[in-house]
Amino acid sequence: MDEQKAGELQALEMNLQNFLMQKQSFQMELNEIENAISEVKDSDEEVYKVVSGVMLKSTKEKISKELEEKKKILEKKVNAIEKQEELLEEKLTDLKKEFLK
16 A cells, blocks of 8 residues: 555656646746747837748737737646646645655
8 A cells, every 4th residue: 555655656746747847848938938029029120930940021910919829828838737736736745644644
């Protein structure tokens, strides 16, 4: 029984670590998008976007809209991961208490 709980505890900790790495990756991408939004907003010059290694001219409005949509998607992903993270942390806490008895 203790071995089973120890294995479950280890699996939960690994899952939590994976969620934390995903969250960090999404947050870095979110920061990049927020910086890009700021740059586009402050720019008076022509704007371009890179698609499959090709730079294409676009409008500020179109790029801003695309960036805002990406930002919303990433924020939803981060929020979902945070909820899963909370659930895992609760399970870990309960399992640790049970394991220590």
